[in-house]
Amino acid sequence: MTSKDEVAQDFVNKEGAYAPRQELLPTYGCIRMHNEDVEELCNLIIDEGNNIPLHVSETIEINDDKIINYTQ
Numbered sequence: 001m002t003s004k005d006e007v008a009q010d011f012v013n014k015e016g017a018y019a020p021r022q023e024l025l026p027t028y029g030c031i032r033m034h035n036e037d038v039e040e041l042c043n044l045i046i047d048e049g050n051n052i053p054l055h056v057s058e059t060i061e062i063n064d065d066k067i068i069n070y071t072q
Contacts, residue, residue: 020036033041045052 024032
């Protein structure tokens with residue numbers, strides 16, 4: 001993955017981004033779940049014969065033109 005920022009601070013698969021359980025940081029109204037919980041929820045939905053869209057987002061915190069936190 002490339003951040004495409006001007007100071008060339010690119011990153012590839014931040015450590016733990018795909019781990020079953022990872023640190024959850026506070027958000028502003030967004031629901032946060034661990035990867036293993038999302039997988040379980042998806043399996044429950046599929047088992048019931050339903051399909052719903054899920055949105056996965058990324059958060060990049062920048063301070064003084066440097067990436068200080070990346071959450072996927």
